[in-house]
Amino acid sequence: MAAVTARSDCAATTTSCPGAATKARARAVLDLGGRILSVDATGKPSGDGFDLGPSWFWLGMQPAMGGLVHQLGLHYFEQNSDGDVIFQRMAREAPQRYRGMRQEPRSMRLVGGTGAIISALAEGLPAESIxxxxxxxxxxxxxxxxxxxxxxxxxxxxxxxxxxxxxxxxxxxxxxxxxxxxxxxxxxxxxxxxxxxxxxxxxxxxxxxxxxxx
Known part of the structure; x- marks a missing residue:
């Protein structure tokens, strides 16, 4: 069972490693992300990859999330909704093509994947609190x-x-x-x-x- 332990006034888990930024970010996403997981093309956790968990946020409806993104200095972009959507429900089924629908309000995605938030938060924690x-x-x-x-x-x-x-x-x-x-x-x-x-x-x-x- 994964557990979160507390030291002083903070409770967190991570493996942040100064000097090995890319590897540390990927490790932090794996150890800390929970349902948030960004992976590379091979399916391995990555500090800059594809989201397999939570992917979007809405600035107008989630101001706290938007504030955190700005506070951490992360970059985001509008989710592309032009064209059709290819969706594969399960590996044993063929991908299906659906007509795309424009989102209102527009959703946002983080550059590098949602795991970027986990990495940024982990890097701000002192090692002794982990x-x-x-x-x-x-x-x-x-x-x-x-x-x-x-x-x-x-x-x-x-x-x-x-x-x-x-x-x-x-x-x-x-x-x-x-x-x-x-x-x-x-x-x-x-x-x-x-x-x-x-x-x-x-x-x-x-x-x-x-x-x-x-």
Whole structure:
């Protein structure tokens, strides 16, 4: 199970390597991207490739995304919608040709693929805040304290103000021990989130105070 561990006030995983920019960007996309994955023509993760996951964003409808793109100094372009579309649903089926439709509002794509955002964010993290190959086992809401097994299997503890889980709620419930135990209302809310395909969950100091008050 891939897990995110926290050091101080940040929680992230990556393998950023100064001096090997292209290789580091590709590695960061693979290790950190989650559903975001940009690959080259051979299907290998690339810092400048084709998107196999999320591909578009809309400046007018997603101002926060647009702001992040500008903040990171990334470049984008309008999605081409002229002409027909070739679509292959599965490898065993022949590609199908469809009449193209112009998008309104126009969607944008990032130069280098959506993985460029992951690479840019990873490069801005200090190396000591990064932990790969770790498995979170226990989250104490009195603090907040995260207990996890590092890549060598050794038990570790970290204190953080926020913990972000980028996992389906049912896996969080099944794989991670919480103390105090999660209340029924929270589990029910997680179930609704899972049914609506929203799988990023944040526990913060506000959650801690609410749990302690129960």
């Amino acid at each position: 932990e790969l190959g770790a498995q979170v086992t226990h989250v104490s809401l009195e603090g907040v304290v995260v207990q996890y097994l590092d890549a060598t299997g050794s038990a570790q503890r970290e204190r953080a103000s926020h913990v972000l889980f980028a996992l389906p709620p049912h896996l969080i419930e099944a794989k991670i021990l919480f103390s105090p135990a999660l209340d029924f209302a929270t589990l029910e809310r997680w179930q609704r989130m899972q049914n609506s395909s929203r799988s990023t969950i944040v526990l913060s100091k506000l959650d801690v105070r609410r749990f302690q008050a129960q």
